[in-house]
Amino acid sequence: MASSTIVSVMLLVSTLLAVALAGNMDQGFDITWGDGRGKMLNNGDLLTLSLDKASGSGFQSKNEYLFGKIDMQLKLVPGNSAGTVTAYYLSSKGSNWDEIDFEFLGNLSGDPYILHTNVFSQGKGNREQQFYLWFDPTADFHTYSILWNPQRIIFSVDGTPIREFKNSESIGVPFPKNQAMRMYSSLWNADDWATRGGLVKTDWSKAPFTASYRNFKADACVWSSGKSSCPSSSTSSTSSSTSSSSWFSQQLDNTAQERLRWVQRNYMIYNYCADLKRFPQGLPPECRTS
Numbered sequence: 001m002a003s004s005t006i007v008s009v010m011l012l013v014s015t016l017l018a019v020a021l022a023g024n025m026d027q028g029f030d031i032t033w034g035d036g037r038g039k040m041l042n043n044g045d046l047l048t049l050s051l052d053k054a055s056g057s058g059f060q061s062k063n064e065y066l067f068g069k070i071d072m073q074l075k076l077v078p079g080n081s082a083g084t085v086t087a088y089y090l091s092s093k094g095s096n097w098d099e100i101d102f103e104f105l106g107n108l109s110g111d112p113y114i115l116h117t118n119v120f121s122q123g124k125g126n127r128e129q130q131f132y133l134w135f136d137p138t139a140d141f142h143t144y145s146i147l148w149n150p151q152r153i154i155f156s157v158d159g160t161p162i163r164e165f166k167n168s169e170s171i172g173v174p175f176p177k178n179q180a181m182r183m184y185s186s187l188w189n190a191d192d193w194a195t196r197g198g199l200v201k202t203d204w205s206k207a208p209f210t211a212s213y214r215n216f217k218a219d220a221c222v223w224s225s226g227k228s229s230c231p232s233s234s235t236s237s238t239s240s241s242t243s244s245s246s247w248f249s250q251q252l253d254n255t256a257q258e259r260l261r262w263v264q265r266n267y268m269i270y271n272y273c274a275d276l277k278r279f280p281q282g283l284p285p286e287c288r289t290s
């Protein structure tokens with residue numbers, strides 16, 4: 001008797017929790033363009049974007065952040081997705097903007113997506129790294145994360161780091177740390193460049209193309225009216241950081257560094273830091289340190 005009561009109380013609690021967690025996409029985002037092509041489904045738990053010949057679609061976070069750990073689960077456009085680009089990024093505003101990018105370049109059925117990454121600081125990007133993935137990103141949801149703290153930016157896929165961009169201000173490279181950023185996502189047609197440099201065109205007979213999003217998590221400092229939601233003590237990395245803000249001083253431990261090297265050895269297909277042809281005057285300074 002007693003144990004069945006405990007079980008039913010636990011069921012009730014977990015139901016309440018599930019209800020409390022529902023509507024997560026709905027609470028975090030506004031669909032901003034696409035004239036009905038972006039949709040909130042399952043009580044706001046699932047967000048889908050679609051693209052057809054007339055338009056793509058997109059959404060943005062209600063909040064702006066200045067540092068954080070952002071996780072999102074995405075399931076990309078299946079089948080023949082050549083020419084489509086699903087972008088998921090953080091960006092500030094203005095001509096000296098900062099930006100941290102994930103972009104997924106579609107492909108013909110059975111051919112691999114390219115995961116394209118970039119980091120802009122004060123309006124300057126040109127820091128592309130591209131990867132293949134070690135799974136089919138259209139078959140299931142996978143978690144794509146951006147860890148952004150004052151020392152580094154770490155891009156991860158299902159918890160595996162794929163790229164680290166370190167703060168190299170000491171050698172004169174601006175680092176995104178003074179401008180709050182919003183999260184944006186969009187699904188759009190880029191068949192003038194995306195698939196094999198624009199050679200493969202979008203097959204509109206397969207439209208509409210749809211990408212899905214769920215389980216957004218922002219362990220982050222929300223920026224609002226010129227103030228951060230994080231205690232100012234968290235800006236000194238030596239402060240007794242609570243477990244909830246450990247991301248603020250997080251770095252890659254040995255295991256994570258090994259994982260990163262595994263990805264870079266086996267799945268990285270482009271690295272601006274290795275592109276001597278592109279930078280005949282010498283590689284960008286941050287390339288010499290990381």
Ligand SMILES: *[C@@H]1O[C@H](CO)[C@@H](O)[C@H](O)[C@H]1NC(C)=O
Pocket residue numbers: 105106107108111112113114194195196197
């Ligand atoms: C598409 O597949 C081809 C052939 O495997 C590959 O070379 C290319 O990198 C893939 N991705 C894109 C976006 O073109």
